[in-house]
Amino acid sequence: MLQYHLINRFSGLLRWYRTSLLIDMKHLSSYLPVKGRLLDVGCGVGSVDYELGRRHPALRVLGIDITPASIEWAKKRHALPNVEYACQRLESIAGHFDCVLFIDVFHHVPPEHRDSLLQAATRLLTPTGYVLIKDIERRHGWCSWVLDRYVSRCPANEIFLQNCEDLVTLVSKSLKVVKSEVRFRVPFPHYYIKATLKSF
Numbered sequence: 470m471l472q473y474h475l476i477n478r479f480s481g482l483l484r485w486y487r488t489s490l491l492i493d494m495k496h497l498s499s500y501l502p503v504k505g506r507l508l509d510v511g512c513g514v515g516s517v518d519y520e521l522g523r524r525h526p527a528l529r530v531l532g533i534d535i536t537p538a539s540i541e542w543a544k545k546r547h548a549l550p551n552v553e554y555a556c557q558r559l560e561s562i563a564g565h566f567d568c569v570l571f572i573d574v575f576h577h578v579p580p581e582h583r584d585s586l587l588q589a590a591t592r593l594l595t596p597t598g599y600v601l602i603k604d605i606e607r608r609h610g611w612c613s614w615v616l617d618r619y620v621s622r623c624p625a626n627e628i629f630l631q632n633c634e635d636l637v638t639l640v641s642k643s644l645k646v647v648k649s650e651v652r653f654r655v656p657f658p659h660y661y662i663k664a665t666l667k668s669f
Contacts, residue, residue, distance in 0.1 A: 515543030
């Protein structure tokens with residue numbers, strides 16, 4: 470609960486840290502729709518969703534997370550008329566979305582569960598919709614591991630960093646990868662994978 474006390478006390482600073490330092494919001498936004506429906510899987514306390522909703526009023530954002538405390542906090546601090554949150558698993562979501570977004574989620578998903586997560590995302594896409602994955606590259610990503618392990622207090626056996634090409638291979642089994650890249654932003658390299666339904 471100390472973690473949420475700190476988030477509550479320094480909410481503006483932590484949102485800036487997440488969306489201005491750790492994440493390249495300008496580059497991330499270049500991949501995302503500016504209108505329509507976006508589903509953010511593993512949204513945490515909603516910092517990114519708030520920024521996306523604030524910048525793009527015509528974009529309807531649904532952030533989901535399986536941690537009740539995170540969603541409760543997101544609803545209190547990061548809700549907007551076009552941004553909502555729900556404490557739900559991806560498999561229980563209904564409807565269709567123009568983009569299903571995973572930001573730094575896959576490196577917490579055990580390898581044996583990644584394919585089912587992608588399948589669940591695929592069934593929610595509109596015909597022209599796409600999945601976007603932004604995560605941390607394993608090569609030179611040791612700083613991310615340290616932050617997860619010792620700042621976020623994530624157990625070591627729940628951190629599964631992988632390289633971009635490894636995840637591209639997995640994503641390609643169920644979706645058509647239309648773009649992938651690795652970009653360094655202090656303090657570690659990030660990769661981006663955009664994938665559509667195979668018929669498009």
